[in-house]
Amino acid sequence: MAITAAMVKELREMTGAGMMDCKKALGETNGNMEEAVEFLRKNGQAKAEKKSGRIAAEGLVRVAMDGENTAAIVEVNSETDFVAKNETFQAYVESVAAQAVKSDAADMDAFMAEAWIEDGAKTVKEALVEKIAVIGENLNIRRFQKETVENGCIVSYIHGGGRIGVLVKAETETVNDTVKEALTNIAMQVAALNPKYVSSADVSEEYKEHEKSILLAQAKNENPDKPDNIIEKMIIGRLNKELKEVCLLEQVYVKAEDGKQTVAKYLDQVAKEAGSAVKITGFVRFETGEGIEKKEENFAEEVAKQMEM
Numbered sequence: 001m002a003i004t005a006a007m008v009k010e011l012r013e014m015t016g017a018g019m020m021d022c023k024k025a026l027g028e029t030n031g032n033m034e035e036a037v038e039f040l041r042k043n044g045q046a047k048a049e050k051k052s053g054r055i056a057a058e059g060l061v062r063v064a065m066d067g068e069n070t071a072a073i074v075e076v077n078s079e080t081d082f083v084a085k086n087e088t089f090q091a092y093v094e095s096v097a098a099q100a101v102k103s104d105a106a107d108m109d110a111f112m113a114e115a116w117i118e119d120g121a122k123t124v125k126e127a128l129v130e131k132i133a134v135i136g137e138n139l140n141i142r143r144f145q146k147e148t149v150e151n152g153c154i155v156s157y158i159h160g161g162g163r164i165g166v167l168v169k170a171e172t173e174t175v176n177d178t179v180k181e182a183l184t185n186i187a188m189q190v191a192a193l194n195p196k197y198v199s200s201a202d203v204s205e206e207y208k209e210h211e212k213s214i215l216l217a218q219a220k221n222e223n224p225d226k227p228d229n230i231i232e233k234m235i236i237g238r239l240n241k242e243l244k245e246v247c248l249l250e251q252v253y254v255k256a257e258d259g260k261q262t263v264a265k266y267l268d269q270v271a272k273e274a275g276s277a278v279k280i281t282g283f284v285r286f287e288t289g290e291g292i293e294k295k296e297e298n299f300a301e302e303v304a305k306q307m308e309m
Contacts, residue, residue, distance in 0.1 A: 001031040012038055014090050016089055018107060018136040019098035032222045036268055040134050056140045057292040058084045061165030063156040064097035068175060071154040071163050075286045079137040083215075084162070091140075093133050093162075099124060100144040110145060145284050152230040152281075154178055157187035167284040173276035182270040182278065185255060186248070195248040198280050199264075203243060248280065 003026045009024040011033060017040050029035035042278040059077035066072075070274055076093045078084050098117055105111035112125040119127065124141070132139050145167075152171040156172055160162070189195075195202050217234045223231065234259040244250040256266070271277045 003027055003031060005208065007031060007033075009097060012026070012086070013109055015040055015134045017099075017134055021136050037104050037134075037142060040136075041130060042133075049147070055079065055292070056138045057289040058137075059142075059288050060084055060093045060162035061158065061286045061288055062093045062097040062159060062162060063165050064094075064101040065156065066101045066156070068103060069150070070146070070148045071156055071167050072097055072144060073102070073167050073286055074100050074144040075142045076290060077140045077289065077292070078135070083135055083137050086135070089131075089135060090162075090300060096124075096141055103146065106142070108143070111183055112141070122256040127253070135255040136228065143286065145286075147282065148282060149267065149281065150169075151278075153180065153183070153188055155183040157174065157184055157191055157215065160189045164191045164285065164287045166286075168280065170278055170280050172274070172278045174274045174278075176274060178270065178274050179278055185253075186266075187283070188279065189254050189263065190248065190285050191252065192254060193245075193251055195251060195283075195286075196246040196249065200243045200247045203250075208239065211242060215242075228232040 003009050007026055008019060008022045010144070011026060014017060014033070015022070015037055017025070021040060022036070025036040025039040026033075029039050056077035056079050058079065058081045059075065061073065061075050063071060074093065074097045076089075076096055078089060083192050097119055099114070100111070100119065103111055103114060103116060112123065112128075114125050116127040118120050122130070128139060130139060130191050142262060147167055147169055148173060149169050151173070152169070153175045154167055154169050157166045157168075159166075168187045168190065170183055178290070212235055215238045216231070219226075219231045219234050219238070223234075226234075244252075247255050249262065249267075251263050252259065253261050253263045253266040256262075267278050267280070
């Protein structure tokens, strides 16, 4: 049977596998789509181990909720942005998030050893290896975090189609649309400004002393003739300014009409409207590929090389 470009395109969209792999699978199965998918799965298993050393720095962040009090956030990486946009990969990441929100695993090893939510006969790791075989790229479940709150709620926010994901956890006696909207606004703030702490009370003395030593060196280099007592005051001022930038509640609320209202003041306003206090107890922010050294590749050259095969 003649293998057409349309058939290759259809199989690629179904599986996310590489163009040449799809063409070969269709050739081996005489154009039968179901058998071609099975061929990709079976013949890709041996290749999955070889792909494990390749850099996976693209991908997606996804969130799964279990009611208003439990949520999980996951980051699953792929090698290319092309795969990250593929529906097969996106559906897989959704499944990983669904696994995480039901999981009791304390670390990644335990998580990978769990029975896969969509097929209890295989583990999460085995399902990942199978997906690598089908898609044809190295994939990696890089991290997950599950959060719960007893008296309040958790809200989530996904930015950029999955480049950044945020969970915000709050204690409150009132969980209504006003509170949820406010917490979603704050989740957007976390996505945009990337705070490190909820408030300055959460900042360790070790961190403060470390930052003070850096600021001291900067101040002395900039003002070598100024006395130590003046420099000390300068350092305190700079440290306080820095803490306002890295502590969520002290940040200026991004939607503040006066350009001055802090997130803490905004929450006070929300509390008055809701009829009970709203206390942020934590947040989680995942950004796809953060901290991973990416490999520069030329996609056009890669396709050209494949076409020559």
